[in-house]
Amino acid sequence: MPNNPPSILDRSADKAAALTPARMSRSIKGLSDRAVAWWFIAPTIILLLAINIFPLIWAVKLSFTNYRANRLNAEVKDVGLRNYERILTDPDIWQAMQATAHFVFWTILLQTLIGFALAYLIDRKFRGHAFWTTVILIPMMLSPAVVGNFWRFLYQPQIGLFNYIVTFFTGAEPSSFQMLGSVDLAPWAIVIVDTWMWTPYVMLICLAGLRSIPDYIYEAAEVDRASNWRRFWSITLPMALPFIMLAVLFRGIENFKMFDMVMLLTGGGPGSTTEVASITLKREAFEKWRTGYSSAFAIILFVAVFGLANIYVKALNRVKQR
Amino acid sequence: MRFQKTAILAIAASAASFSAQADELTLCWAAWDPANALVEMSKDFEAQSGIEMNFEFTPWPNFADRILNELNSGGKLCDLLIGDSQWLGGSAENQHYVKLNDFFDAEGISMDNFAGAAVEAYSTWPKGTPNYWALPAMGDANGWFYRKDWFSRPELQAEFKEKAGRDLAAPTTWDELIETSKFFNDREIDGNKVFGSAIFTERASEGITMGATSAMYPYGFKYENTPGKYDMDGAVNSPEAIAGLEAYKELYKCCQPPGYTDSYMGEGLDAFKSGQVAMAMNWFAFFPGLVKDENVGGDKIGFFVNPSQNVEGSTLGGQGISVVSYTDNMEGALDYIKWFAQPETQAKWWSLGGYAVHNDVLNDPSFKDSQPFAADFLVAMNQVKDFWQEPAYAQLLLAMQKRLHDYIVADQGTAEEALNLLIEDWTEVFEDEGVL
Numbered sequence: 001m002p003n004n005p006p007s008i009l010d011r012s013a014d015k016a017a018a019l020t021p022a023r024m025s026r027s028i029k030g031l032s033d034r035a036v037a038w039w040f041i042a043p044t045i046i047l048l049l050a051i052n053i054f055p056l057i058w059a060v061k062l063s064f065t066n067y068r069a070n071r072l073n074a075e076v077k078d079v080g081l082r083n084y085e086r087i088l089t090d091p092d093i094w095q096a097m098q099a100t101a102h103f104v105f106w107t108i109l110l111q112t113l114i115g116f117a118l119a120y121l122i123d124r125k126f127r128g129h130a131f132w133t134t135v136i137l138i139p140m141m142l143s144p145a146v147v148g149n150f151w152r153f154l155y156q157p158q159i160g161l162f163n164y165i166v167t168f169f170t171g172a173e174p175s176s177f178q179m180l181g182s183v184d185l186a187p188w189a190i191v192i193v194d195t196w197m198w199t200p201y202v203m204l205i206c207l208a209g210l211r212s213i214p215d216y217i218y219e220a221a222e223v224d225r226a227s228n229w230r231r232f233w234s235i236t237l238p239m240a241l242p243f244i245m246l247a248v249l250f251r252g253i254e255n256f257k258m259f260d261m262v263m264l265l266t267g268g269g270p271g272s273t274t275e276v277a278s279i280t281l282k283r284e285a286f287e288k289w290r291t292g293y294s295s296a297f298a299i300i301l302f303v304a305v306f307g308l309a310n311i312y313v314k315a316l317n318r319v320k321q322r
Numbered sequence: 323m324r325f326q327k328t329a330i331l332a333i334a335a336s337a338a339s340f341s342a343q344a345d346e347l348t349l350c351w352a353a354w355d356p357a358n359a360l361v362e363m364s365k366d367f368e369a370q371s372g373i374e375m376n377f378e379f380t381p382w383p384n385f386a387d388r389i390l391n392e393l394n395s396g397g398k399l400c401d402l403l404i405g406d407s408q409w410l411g412g413s414a415e416n417q418h419y420v421k422l423n424d425f426f427d428a429e430g431i432s433m434d435n436f437a438g439a440a441v442e443a444y445s446t447w448p449k450g451t452p453n454y455w456a457l458p459a460m461g462d463a464n465g466w467f468y469r470k471d472w473f474s475r476p477e478l479q480a481e482f483k484e485k486a487g488r489d490l491a492a493p494t495t496w497d498e499l500i501e502t503s504k505f506f507n508d509r510e511i512d513g514n515k516v517f518g519s520a521i522f523t524e525r526a527s528e529g530i531t532m533g534a535t536s537a538m539y540p541y542g543f544k545y546e547n548t549p550g551k552y553d554m555d556g557a558v559n560s561p562e563a564i565a566g567l568e569a570y571k572e573l574y575k576c577c578q579p580p581g582y583t584d585s586y587m588g589e590g591l592d593a594f595k596s597g598q599v600a601m602a603m604n605w606f607a608f609f610p611g612l613v614k615d616e617n618v619g620g621d622k623i624g625f626f627v628n629p630s631q632n633v634e635g636s637t638l639g640g641q642g643i644s645v646v647s648y649t650d651n652m653e654g655a656l657d658y659i660k661w662f663a664q665p666e667t668q669a670k671w672w673s674l675g676g677y678a679v680h681n682d683v684l685n686d687p688s689f690k691d692s693q694p695f696a697a698d699f700l701v702a703m704n705q706v707k708d709f710w711q712e713p714a715y716a717q718l719l720l721a722m723q724k725r726l727h728d729y730i731v732a733d734q735g736t737a738e739e740a741l742n743l744l745i746e747d748w749t750e751v752f753e754d755e756g757v758l
Binding site: 066092156157158175178181183263266267268270271273283286287288289290 | 415
């Protein structure tokens with residue numbers, strides 16, 4: 001049997017082994033594969049513990065105190081569940097949660113419907129579809145701060161383009177309605193902007209889902225003389241559903257913690273109409289400096305998002321297994 | 323040998339850097355017109371002391387957030403700080419500011435040389451006690467300006483006289499202010515539709531509180547029945563306070579330009595400068611810039627002090643200059659305060675557009691005629707009223723912002739309900755603070 005010549009990989013490994021200092025080589029030799037693996041992932045684990053897990057545990061601890069980060073010399077008292085009790089019985093907090101729920105529900109609904117419809121159209125591969133895909137993707141490439149600022153101008157009742165477009169279609173006076181200053185319209189104003197910005201993202205994920213459906217399934221359906229409608233309901237939608245659900249999950253989590261765009265558009269106003277939970281949290285934590293109280297609020301939000309996301313991921317897995 | 327050389331060079335470099343640091347001062351303030359005047363004036367200090375001045379100016383909407391974060395974290399960004407009067411309580415209690423009594427005594431700086439109201443507002447904590455944490459730097463109050471050229475048009479004067487039974491002139495009461503605003507609102511002047519008044523409605527920081535209190539103080543709004551007792555029921559929600567808040571809402575509803583639902587200093591100035599409004603409220607600090615404005619300044623603009631109603635009252639603005647306790651250049655910072663307190667520096671401060679409150683400047687016979695708004699400034703500074711200056715002022719302010727914006731802009735509930743809710747919010751804050 002002829003001897004196989006050593007591969008390039010073996011030669012490199014030998015070379016690396018030869019270059020390893022004797023002392024280090026001795027210590028490595030004593031380690032099991034598992035130990036070496038741990039050494040490799042240790043920096044990541046340490047980083048994760050330091051910047052994610054430790055602050056979370058610390059926030060839980062602070063949530064049971066009256067601690068204020070702006071009064072370092074003040075005595076910190078244990079207040080038990082008082083912070084949690086105050087938050088859960090505070091009508092202003094519930095108003096913020098309602099504003100958040102309205103924003104999350106409508107943005108996800110609209111983005112999913114429009115995003116999927118756009119993906120379905122783009123998937124037809126008409127002439128120039130690559131160009132239109134790029135054009136549609138532009139809003140999501142912008143910074144939320146930039147988007148917030150220029151939509152603020154677009155919504156300006158006297159000079160804003162948005163009001164003039166509405167005027168063109170309805171005949172109403174441009175300055176007769178205020179998108180950002182009206183209690184009735186402001187919640188929809190932020191929904192419109194978020195939908196404009198993030199529908200392309202949902203479209204992109206849905207497009208990936210649609211492109212992943214093998215052509216032979218459609219061909220088989222065609223042989224069976226299935227109608228377009230039937231093909232959509234029996235093939236396209238079920239097979240793209242895991243992708244749609246993934247997009248909904250991502251957008252749901254993102255919009256639950258929405259801050260920058262809403263802050264720039266309305267600052268939570270008029271009154272507290274668009275004060276979503278993250279704005280309330282920021283005000284409590286970094287303007288009122290109620291660190292203990294805001295930690296408790298953050299924990300409640302974390303548990304809510306984590307719990308809902310877990311239930312949702314389980315549903316997603318079930319859909320994928322079908 | 324090479325190591326030794328490197329070490330020597332490193333030590334020399336750090337010594338040089340320390341020396342450079344010791345010869346520099348950073349002054350933090352808001353980014354607005356008077357800050358530019360201060361930069362100009364501070365060149366004299368640089369020439370006299372050899373200390374290089376750096377400036378850190380933050381736009382108003384972010385000023386409190388940025389600087390209070392800096393102070394709370396013990397940051398060394400600012401050696402000197404011109405901070406809002408409401409910050410005094412917290413900054414004194416948390417030892418962010420250096421107490422200046424001993425320094426004033428040693429240098430012969432007397433607070434009697436400054437306007438009493440300004441000293442109490444910008445320097446003392448606890449209020450009314452001779453514990454000084456700042457030198458009054460910039461006197462300010464909320465005032466008004468109007469289109470004098472429109473007010474002087476004969477046809478408008480005649481029409482107004484017929485309608486109101488008095489001359490068309492700068493309002494002296496809130497009733498007159500609302501009436502005059504309504505007169506101009508929705509009127510076409512020089513081919514443009516104009517509105518009555520631009521007022522503060524900003525939600526996020528302090529805007530709507532500073533605006534609405536300009537109506538509430540003259541009607542008789544008070545924070546407590548007995549000063550220092552935190553007994554707010556009957557004061558905060560008194561019939562006078564309710565009437566004042568209702569008057570502000572009436573002015574907002576009738577005469578604010580469309581879209582001005584979250585407007586503060588910048589937006590108000592824009593509305594006036596673009597010829598949209600007949601009158602606008604804003605801080606006196608902006609008035610020198612308005613006089614110089616090519617389109618609406620000069621003879622076209624007039625000024626008036628915040629109108630009275632049942633009593634006189636103006637919302638206090640302005641700031642004192644403090645030494646930040648975390649500075650590495652304490653000596654230089656105190657030298658700057660000493661220089662700033664000198665009468666000649668104060669006179670120059672006023673001449674450049676800063677609002678000096680040194681008695682030598684204010685009592686100068688030529689002061690009233692030195693600027694078209696100087697006489698109004700004197701009146702305003704004698705009737706100023708300030709917001710709570712408690713360490714928990716931010717919580718108190720944010721609560722008022724919310725309740726007022728809910729009532730005035732979002733149209734929720736009545737004025738009485740808004741003020742009752744405000745008392746509940748403030749009571750909770752004071753209970754947490756342990757003063758109730």
